[in-house]
Amino acid sequence: MRVLKYAILGLLDKGQLSGYDITSKFKEEIGHFWSAKHSQIYPELKKLTEEGFVEYQIVIQGTKLEKKVYSITELGKKELHEWMNRYSPIPDTQKDEFMLKAYFVSSLSQEEAKQLFKDQLEKRGQAIAFLEERLQELEGKEEPVSFSSPDFGHYLVLSRALEREKGYISWLERMIAKIGG
Amino acid sequence: MRVLKYAILGLLDKGQLSGYDITSKFKEEIGHFWSAKHSQIYPELKKLTEEGFVEYQIVIQGTKLEKKVYSITELGKKELHEWMNRYSPIPDTQKDEFMLKAYFVSSLSQEEAKQLFKDQLEKRGQAIAFLEERLQELEGKEEPVSFSSPDFGHYLVLSRALEREKGYISWLERMIAKIGG
DNA sequence: TCCGACATGTAAGGTGTTACATGATTTC
DNA sequence: GAAATCATGTAACACCTTACATGTCGGA
Numbered sequence: 001m002r003v004l005k006y007a008i009l010g011l012l013d014k015g016q017l018s019g020y021d022i023t024s025k026f027k028e029e030i031g032h033f034w035s036a037k038h039s040q041i042y043p044e045l046k047k048l049t050e051e052g053f054v055e056y057q058i059v060i061q062g063t064k065l066e067k068k069v070y071s072i073t074e075l076g077k078k079e080l081h082e083w084m085n086r087y088s089p090i091p092d093t094q095k096d097e098f099m100l101k102a103y104f105v106s107s108l109s110q111e112e113a114k115q116l117f118k119d120q121l122e123k124r125g126q127a128i129a130f131l132e133e134r135l136q137e138l139e140g141k142e143e144p145v146s147f148s149s150p151d152f153g154h155y156l157v158l159s160r161a162l163e164r165e166k167g168y169i170s171w172l173e174r175m176i177a178k179i180g181g
Numbered sequence: 182m183r184v185l186k187y188a189i190l191g192l193l194d195k196g197q198l199s200g201y202d203i204t205s206k207f208k209e210e211i212g213h214f215w216s217a218k219h220s221q222i223y224p225e226l227k228k229l230t231e232e233g234f235v236e237y238q239i240v241i242q243g244t245k246l247e248k249k250v251y252s253i254t255e256l257g258k259k260e261l262h263e264w265m266n267r268y269s270p271i272p273d274t275q276k277d278e279f280m281l282k283a284y285f286v287s288s289l290s291q292e293e294a295k296q297l298f299k300d301q302l303e304k305r306g307q308a309i310a311f312l313e314e315r316l317q318e319l320e321g322k323e324e325p326v327s328f329s330s331p332d333f334g335h336y337l338v339l340s341r342a343l344e345r346e347k348g349y350i351s352w353l354e355r356m357i358a359k360i361g362g
Numbered sequence: 363t364c365c366g367a368c369a370t371g372t373a374a375g376g377t378g379t380t381a382c383a384t385g386a387t388t389t390c
Numbered sequence: 391g392a393a394a395t396c397a398t399g400t401a402a403c404a405c406c407t408t409a410c411a412t413g414t415c416g417g418a
Contacts, residue, residue: 001278001376001377002376002377003276003278003281003377004377004378006281007281010281010284010285010288013285013288014285014287018396018397018398019397019398019399020395020396020397020398023397024396026274029284030281030284031273031274032273032274032275032280033274033275033276033277033280033281033284034274034276034277034278034280034281035273035274035276036377036378037378037379037380038397038398038399039378039379039380039381039399039400039401040377040378040379042398042399042400043399043400046399061386061387061396061397062386062387062388063386063387064385064386064387065385065386065387065396065397066386066397066398067396067397067398068397068398080285080288081288083282084282084285084288084289084293084297085289085293085296085297087300088278088279088282090279090301090304090305090308092212092213092216093207093212093213093214093215093216094213094214094275094277094345095184095214095215095216096214096215096275097182097184097215097269098269098271099213099214099215099337099338099341100184100187100188100191100211100214100215101264101265101269102334102337102338102341103191103210103211103214103334103335103337103338104191104194104195104261104265104334105328105333105334105337106195106331106333106334107191107194107261107262107265108265108266110328112265112266113328115266116265116266119268120271123271124271127271144359145359146359146361147286147291147294147359147360147361147362150287152286152287153283153284153285153286153287154284156280156283156284156286156356157280157283157284159352159356160280160283160352163348163352164275164348167344167345167348171340171341171344175337175340178325178326178327178328179328180327180328181328182404183404183405184405185405185406199368199369199370200369200370200371201367201368201369201370204369205368217405217406218406218407218408219369219370219371220371220372220373220406220407220408220409221405221406221407223370223371223372224371224372227371242368242369242414242415243414243415243416244414244415245413245414245415246368246369246413246414246415247369247370247414248368248369248370249369249370
């Protein structure tokens with residue numbers, strides 16, 4: 001499938017980036033749904049260059065530091081577009097270690113189970129406020145964010161990430177009540 | 182982290198299973214949140230045996246077919262319990278190829294974007310009816326399913342899987358309306 | 363008698379993480 | 391001057407999927 005390949009092509013389609021920049025992007029908004037470490041990104045960029053999907057220029061930062069600034073090629077754009085319109089099957093497993101523990105809940109006492117769920121609720125709750133702020137920033141700029149807005153992709157990932165967390169939390173709260181004790 | 186190790190220990194804690202049985206379990210309810218292929222399971226069982234967390238008896242099926250039936254050891258139970266009560270950090274990335282495409286939506290025309298989202302909605306919708314049935318089966322048996330019920334873990338994964346899909350679908354519907362066109 | 367399910371394994375290759383390794387630039 | 395950030399790469403290892411490989415059992 002080589003999803004990382006398309007993630008990089010998609011990022012470069014929005015503008016020129018160095019390997020370091022791409023690493024940073026994966027720590028921001030898109031990081032909620034895809035990410036990679038620099039140790040995976042640099043070899044992938046090398047491969048994409050060899051395949052002709054991207055190209056780079058060396059830019060000098062300061063006096064000595066060499067930086068490779070990558071751009072997507074026409075071939076790369078074609079490849080990206082093909083993937084965007086290709087049907088990608090929905091995986092039947094979305095791995096979630098907490099839910100695996102939840103499935104084995106019978107191996108715990110009622111108190112332990114309640115603690116497990118409460119810990120999860122607390123940790124999940126922390127992310128929400130931050131996401132809510134980002135989304136309001138975006139909606140404050142231009143309401144409503146529409147398809148033609150350059151921020152629409154950003155809006156999509158933020159709103160989805162927020163709702164995913166909200167749904168998880170409301171389920172956790174109901175299950176904690178059900179565990180009782 | 183070796184999550185597969187704990188997944189296997191958790192399954193064996195509920196009862197004796199062969200490698201084939203474990204493979205089957207990952208195709209059922211827990212498969213929504215964790216799974217592995219038999220090619221990963223058999224070597225892991227060998228390793229867990231060497232480590233003393235599980236043990237097996239050879240059982241003859243029919244006249245010739247040898248089957249290894251695994252059980253969890255006391256050491257394995259201790260190890261499972263330690264993991265169940267250990268804090269596992271929530272990963273900040275939950276990979277989702279569709280959301281990656283959504284982030285790159287600006288590289289598509291309005292028609293292509295709408296098609297992408299509608300295809301996703303259609304595929305996600307197919308799973309729901311099936312999940313709803315399973316859950317109703319469970320709730321029909323004993324309402325409400327409580328902590329002390331042997332089906333509580335099953336209930337947790339089913340209800341979470343169903344709500345996850347419902348949340349995804351309602352978001353998709355709203356975004357399709359927003360794309361317009 | 364054939365087919366699908368039961369049953370167990372290994373090999374090769376792709377994907378992803380952690381650690382190793384180095385150096386320049388900017389900010390306090 | 392020290393620390394954080396910018397910048398690029400490789401090595402080792404863990405995890406996961408696809409394919410290879412073999413054979414039995416039960417039912418239609």
